Amino acid sequence: MASLKIQGRLWVLQRNGELISDIDTDMIFHNQYLAITDIAKMGQYAFDNLEGFKDFAKLAKPGDIVLAGDNFGSGSSRQQAVDCFTSLGVKAVIARSYGAIYKRNAINSAFPVITMPDAKASDFSHLETVVLDMEKGLLRDRKVEPMSGVQKDIFFAGGLFQYAETLKK
Amino acid sequence: MGRTLIQKIISKHGGGECAGGDVVWMDIDNRSARDFAGANVVGNLEKYGGDSPIADPEKTFFTFDCNVPANTIPYATNQHRIRLYAREQHLKVWDVNAGIGSHVVIEEGLAKPGTTTIGTDSHLNIMGAVGAFGQGMGDVDTAFAFKSGKIWFQVPESVKVTLKGMPAPGTEAKDVALAMLREFGSHTLLGKSVEVQGEWLDQAELSDCITFASLGTELGAIIILLPPNQKVLDAFSMKREEAVYADDDAVYEKEYTLDITGLTPLLAAPPNPHNVHAVSEYADTKVDGVFIGSCTNGSYADMAYAAKLLKGRKVADGVMLKVVPATRTTWMRLLHEGLLADLFDAGAIVSNAGCGGCASGQIGMTGSGEVQISTSNRNFTGKQGKGDTYLAGIGTAAASAVLGRIASVNELEEV
Numbered sequence: 219m220a221s222l223k224i225q226g227r228l229w230v231l232q233r234n235g236e237l238i239s240d241i242d243t244d245m246i247f248h249n250q251y252l253a254i255t256d257i258a259k260m261g262q263y264a265f266d267n268l269e270g271f272k273d274f275a276k277l278a279k280p281g282d283i284v285l286a287g288d289n290f291g292s293g294s295s296r297q298q299a300v301d302c303f304t305s306l307g308v309k310a311v312i313a314r315s316y317g318a319i320y321k322r323n324a325i326n327s328a329f330p331v332i333t334m335p336d337a338k339a340s341d342f343s344h345l346e347t348v349v350l351d352m353e354k355g356l357l358r359d360r361k362v363e364p365m366s367g368v369q370k371d372i373f374f375a376g377g378l379f380q381y382a383e384t385l386k387k
Numbered sequence: 388m389g390r391t392l393i394q395k396i397i398s399k400h401g402g403g404e405c406a407g408g409d410v411v412w413m414d415i416d417n418r419s420a421r422d423f424a425g426a427n428v429v430g431n432l433e434k435y436g437g438d439s440p441i442a443d444p445e446k447t448f449f450t451f452d453c454n455v456p457a458n459t460i461p462y463a464t465n466q467h468r469i470r471l472y473a474r475e476q477h478l479k480v481w482d483v484n485a486g487i488g489s490h491v492v493i494e495e496g497l498a499k500p501g502t503t504t505i506g507t508d509s510h511l512n513i514m515g516a517v518g519a520f521g522q523g524m525g526d527v528d529t530a531f532a533f534k535s536g537k538i539w540f541q542v543p544e545s546v547k548v549t550l551k552g553m554p555a556p557g558t559e560a561k562d563v564a565l566a567m568l569r570e571f572g573s574h575t576l577l578g579k580s581v582e583v584q585g586e587w588l589d590q591a592e593l594s595d596c597i598t599f600a601s602l603g604t605e606l607g608a609i610i611i612l613l614p615p616n617q618k619v620l621d622a623f624s625m626k627r628e629e630a631v632y633a634d635d636d637a638v639y640e641k642e643y644t645l646d647i648t649g650l651t652p653l654l655a656a657p658p659n660p661h662n663v664h665a666v667s668e669y670a671d672t673k674v675d676g677v678f679i680g681s682c683t684n685g686s687y688a689d690m691a692y693a694a695k696l697l698k699g700r701k702v703a704d705g706v707m708l709k710v711v712p713a714t715r716t717t718w719m720r721l722l723h724e725g726l727l728a729d730l731f732d733a734g735a736i737v738s739n740a741g742c743g744g745c746a747s748g749q750i751g752m753t754g755s756g757e758v759q760i761s762t763s764n765r766n767f768t769g770k771q772g773k774g775d776t777y778l779a780g781i782g783t784a785a786a787s788a789v790l791g792r793i794a795s796v797n798e799l800e801e802v
């Protein structure tokens with residue numbers, strides 16, 4: 219059963235001490251791989267176009283959590299930019315803000331994207347193990363926005379269409 | 388605490404006592420997909436829809452308007468895939484003869500004040516023209532709405548814009564919309580629900596409201612919501628109590644005033660809709676083509692105005708005038724009332740109802756270096772061809788067609 223309280227290593231996506239902002243979908247999952255439709259094969263390309271984190275896919279472990287700056291996932295509407303994390307077993311992304319389409323895509327596929335309006339790189343050490351409580355809205359001891367009711371509905375159903383099934387019962 | 392128009396519409400559709408920023412489930416009255424992305428909606432429903440893929444066939448339909456009739460094999464194939472699916476599921480298709488989906492849905496009285504509509508057209512927020520909610524969505528969200536009758540939505544913050552005063556004669560709804568783009572650009576209203584009011588809107592025709600609200604997408608707004616005036620209520624045979632209005636003490640994140648007193652005709656020069664200038668600044672620019680139509684300026688009243696201006700006049704030598712009514716109903720009225728003859732005699736090429744010059748070059752594209760005046764809503768490079776597209780109202784478009792250079796309607800009256 220999916221849980222709203224998870225524990226994992228925190229990837230602090232930073233450059234010169236600042237969380238990286240405007241990580242677009244081409245940095246997350248480059249358009250040269252768009253022909254891939256099998257989720258299992260997507261993970262290996264995650265962030266392979268993000269300067270400084272090109273070896274992310276090799277080093278990431280199931281359960282890891284990603285922390286970034288503003289406007290994460292801006293750009294195209296490609297679903298692969300969400301699915302590549304599921305593929306690696308990454309459990310959540312936390313960012314100061316998101317591209318609107320990215321956020322919809324992630325929520326719709328039951329992948330937790332959590333907003334942390336005042337996130338700072340200096341509050342965490344890279345790859346430290348943290349607890350993320352998406353119910354209470356806590357990352358370690360810092361406040362994040364808790365999941366909305368809608369996001370929880372879809373998260374527990376396992377996706378948007380799976381949620382539609384639960385409506386009929 | 389008083390509530391804004393969008394909050395009241397969403398509450399009425401199952402969203403509870405929602406505030407800006409809340410994420411809610413909301414019921415959708417009209418669930419639509421157009422030929423663009425419609426086939427993906429079908430694909431999603433086939434994949435995830437299960438045994439009962441459609442919540443309510445009466446409220447669910449397809450509108451073909453981008454490429455009508457299809458002139459590429461992929462569009463033709465997609466449209467037919469949709470037709471077959473719609474037959475099987477007993478869904479209505481407004482097919483290639485019907486016209487622009489958003490206008491059809493208003494014309495049919497489905498999108499009336501206070502209702503909710505979503506679909507795969509990014510200009511569906513045009514429903515704000517009648518004080519209704521509308522929103523373009525991706526193919527996954529649209530398929531989900533087909534299946535469940537709901538979408539999830541983050542309630543936008545509401546802002547209020549008061550338009551002060553009345554524009555000069557010869558200035559039309561498009562010019563007022565362009566004045567909004569000049570004032571606010573594409574960032575100030577980003578992600579907001581923008582409620583607009585003022586003396587000019589109190590007397591505006593339904594078609595003016597449609598033109599004005601259609602540029603919400605270019606403003607970056609979630610929607611421009613206009614409280615229905617008497618003319619809009621009459622168009623739907625509704626009483627004021629049946630429509631939804633903001634509370635008098637509604638609280639807005641911000642309030643703005645835009646003075647439109649004495650406003651004269653404007654245009655948006657390339658390369659984007661925010662590059663707004665007075666028409667007079669471009670008076671010497673030679674024009675090669677003129678497009679009159681689109682969801683912004685394709686209503687019957689727009690076409691009738693164009694016909695009135697062109698009656699007894701001739702399009703200048705070497706200028707192509709392309710006219711595309713938004714819907715078949717408008718087309719039929721123009722035909723039966725003889726206005727089509729006025730357009731035709733002036734030299735216009737009139738095409739079948741649809742998105743026309745705005746999508747996939749249904750009535751031709753522009754070539755490099757070609758100057759076109761268009762009454763549509765986007766002039767990004769490539770959208771209507773490789774040429775330079777200037778966005779303007781009907782009067783400017785018609786006057787420019789006759790004079791062969793960029794001109795405002797007041798100059799036409801001197802000819």
Ligand code: SF4
Nearest residue numbers: 510681682742745746
């Ligand atoms: S006329 Fe243009 S902007 Fe309007 S719905 Fe059609 S393609 Fe979109």
